[in-house]
Amino acid sequence: MLQGPCRYTDLGHGLPGIATNLLAERLRQLEEAGVVSREAAPPPVATTLFKLTAGGEALLPVLRELGRWGGPLLGDAQPDESFRSYWMALPVRPLLRGSGAGRPTGPDRVAHRRGAAHDPHRGGRIRAHRGGSERPDAVLTGSPKLVVGLLSGHLGLAEARPLGLRVDGDIEVLTRVRTTSATAEG
Amino acid sequence: MLQGPCRYTDLGHGLPGIATNLLAERLRQLEEAGVVSREAAPPPVATTLFKLTAGGEALLPVLRELGRWGGPLLGDAQPDESFRSYWMALPVRPLLRGSGAGRPTGPDRVAHRRGAAHDPHRGGRIRAHRGGSERPDAVLTGSPKLVVGLLSGHLGLAEARPLGLRVDGDIEVLTRVRTTSATAEG
DNA sequence: CCGCATCCGGGGCGATACTG
């Protein structure tokens, strides 16, 4: 749901620590439950793509609310915990709504610097950009705590930058981020 | 969240099959995570009540969306699966919204016939009533499949009644139930 | 590589008994 149609390997990578047999079994169960469907990719790639059915897509509101609740907590990742930058895609999306005219239909994109996002506490840094292209409106670089804190409204730009957050691109986009978002971490 | 403040035993009963030590450990974790708080009940009862904190209550939208998605599936319970009637409280609530004037602030209530709801396939029948009082607007009696089917809009009154559904009380309340609800079972 | 199947070891969890 966060990445669109995925290969088996990509799904495994997005579920750190999952065993291959378990992933295969779950995909089988989800398929026969009508939540997931598998599809042969066109010849050039020639791989299996797993995608959500309409019923599976209907789970989006669930994940959205779950992201709204737990998104801010992504910044509190312990050193031994895994982190994937696109896990912030859902929490970030509602914050960027209505932030401009002529928004493309493509999903927001949150990408990580290649090979560096696996350990967020040892130099792992993330970049979040939207628009689904190679030309993001803005690029945030910094620890998950800083990026999440900024996007969830806990931190202001003035606070985050001295702590190591770097901002490239259209800063104005970020000023439109709500500074008062629903804090739900209890 | 479905029942309000609960005793330890009630929580265990609502989580069929859970071990007592596991429930105790989870409650401890949830408490230190700031999701649940424990509170001594007033002298007459003299027991511990577990309730949600503000942060815990903020999970309501998550459960609501989850109930919207999976609620209709409650009717498909297998013979070896457990069922508690108040599990339908959340899926039912949005269906009854705006169905009258002067709605009280109390939560909707879904109660089961005492001692009969444990096995829905061997005479287990449920009653769903709202208003939080002993005088419900309407009482539905029948198998979970029938009750859930009716409340989720899959079944009409004309279809459900010949199949064994009994309706007592204000029938008009039921006619206001949306006949076309979002089906999300994929 | 990609999509698994298989095997092994540890531990989370279900069930039961017991206690203040």
Next chain:
DNA sequence: CAGTATCGCCCCGGATGCGG
């Protein structure tokens, strides 16, 4: 009623292998 203690199973994580 609100737990604690113990046992045993099986689920799951980790590694390896293998056909396409």
